[in-house]
Amino acid sequence: MQKCPVEITVELIEGKWKTELLRHLLGGTKRFNELRRLMPEVTQRVMTNQLREMERDGLVERTVYAEIPPKVEYRLTELGRSLEPMLLEMLRWGEAYVRAAEAAGCDRSRNP
Amino acid sequence: MQKCPVEITVELIEGKWKTELLRHLLGGTKRFNELRRLMPEVTQRVMTNQLREMERDGLVERTVYAEIPPKVEYRLTELGRSLEPMLLEMLRWGEAYVRAAEAAGCDRSRNP
DNA sequence: CCGGATCCATTTAGATACTG
DNA sequence: CAGTATCTAAATGGATCCGG
Numbered sequence: 001m002q003k004c005p006v007e008i009t010v011e012l013i014e015g016k017w018k019t020e021l022l023r024h025l026l027g028g029t030k031r032f033n034e035l036r037r038l039m040p041e042v043t044q045r046v047m048t049n050q051l052r053e054m055e056r057d058g059l060v061e062r063t064v065y066a067e068i069p070p071k072v073e074y075r076l077t078e079l080g081r082s083l084e085p086m087l088l089e090m091l092r093w094g095e096a097y098v099r100a101a102e103a104a105g106c107d108r109s110r111n112p
Numbered sequence: 113m114q115k116c117p118v119e120i121t122v123e124l125i126e127g128k129w130k131t132e133l134l135r136h137l138l139g140g141t142k143r144f145n146e147l148r149r150l151m152p153e154v155t156q157r158v159m160t161n162q163l164r165e166m167e168r169d170g171l172v173e174r175t176v177y178a179e180i181p182p183k184v185e186y187r188l189t190e191l192g193r194s195l196e197p198m199l200l201e202m203l204r205w206g207e208a209y210v211r212a213a214e215a216a217g218c219d220r221s222r223n224p
Numbered sequence: 225c226c227g228g229a230t231c232c233a234t235t236t237a238g239a240t241a242c243t244g
Numbered sequence: 245c246a247g248t249a250t251c252t253a254a255a256t257g258g259a260t261c262c263g264g
Contacts, residue, residue, distance in 0.1 A: 004131060004132065004135070004203075004206075005202075005203050005204075005206025005207045005209070005210060006135075006199055006202045006203045006206055007131050007206075008204045008206045008209065008210065009203075009205055009206040010122065010125060010126055010131060010202070010211065013122060014122055014126045015256090015257095016256080016257070019116060019119050019122060020116065020119070021196055023116070023118075026206075031225090032225075032226060032227085032228095033225065033226080034257085042258095043257085043258055043259070043260095044226080044227065045227075045228085045229095045257085045258075045260095046257060046258065047227095048226080048227060049257085057213075058212070058213055058216060063230085064226090067225095067261090068225090068246090068264095069225045069226085070163070070225045070226050070227090070264085071225075071226090072225080072227090073126070075145075077155045077210065079212055079213075081243060082205070082208070083205070084203045085201075086201050086202060087118055088199045089198050090117075090118045090121040090122070090198060090202075091116075091117050091118045091121075092117075093117075093121055093194070093195070093198045094116075094117025094119075094120045094121040095117045096194070097117070097120065097121065097124070097198045098117060098120065099189065100170070100191055101169075101170055101191075104170060117264085127234080127236090127237095128237070141249055143246090144247080145246075146245065148246095154237095154238095155237080155239070155240090155264070156246080156247070156248095157237085157238080157239090157240095157247085157248080157249090158237060158238070159238090160246080160247065160248085161237085176246095179245095180244095180245090181245045181246085182244085182245045182246050182247080183245075184245080184246060184247085184248085205239055208243090
């Protein structure tokens with residue numbers, strides 16, 4: 001059976017930190033430690049993983065400069081930038097959801 | 113720190129079978145075994161879990177009829193139905209992605 | 225500065241059997 | 245018919261240390 005494109009889309013952005021990374025990268029090219037400073041809660045290993053997955057998926061480009069000290073830049077590919085309108089849709093839906101869920105007293109806490 | 117609404121949106125639909133369940137439920141109310149027949153690869157336990165999570169999140173309504181044999185219906189709430197336009201956006205983006213990734217020879221296989 | 229190598233904790237899903 | 249109960253497997257994320 002052929003996998004639904006919606007599912008494919010979800011898989012591309014469902015890493016724990018990917019949407020935040022995408023948000024920062026939509027603002028322009030960033031160096032590795034720049035991203036680390038923007039997201040201090042993420043460990044180095046996990047951040048590398050998430051970025052490499054997005055690279056493999058064709059959303060992110062990685063440029064290594066042969067310098068001492070090393071310098072590595074991450075930027076969105078055209079495909080990555082093409083996510084923006086969809087992410088905005090998701091943002092607006094999410095905002096509406098939060099309002100609706102609060103109004104309905106829906107408890108979204110994961111620890112009952 | 114406040115969690116990004118995009119991230120919230122992703123969390124609501126990122127279960128392995130949730131988008132498929134949503135697709136079926138967008139077509140109308142379904143009984144439990146009806147869903148099972150539509151998705152034979154999912155085990156009972158997992159299907160129950162995913163449906164219950166979506167119920168807790170306010171996307172799905174569950175109606176139990178006090179009959180023998182039991183009858184349980186699942187249907188989308190208004191909030192759940194409000195996902196449709198966003199899911200269509202994601203569908204269209206996903207389709208474009210697949211075409212672009214294939215054209216670029218991007219290997220998305222998870223087992224190198 | 226960037227990240228690889230290890231080891232561990234947690235979460236998620238699947239297999240299988242049983243029940244009101 | 246529509247679950248629950250157990251057990252196990254796999255995936256994901258995190259902590260920590262090491263290296264060019």
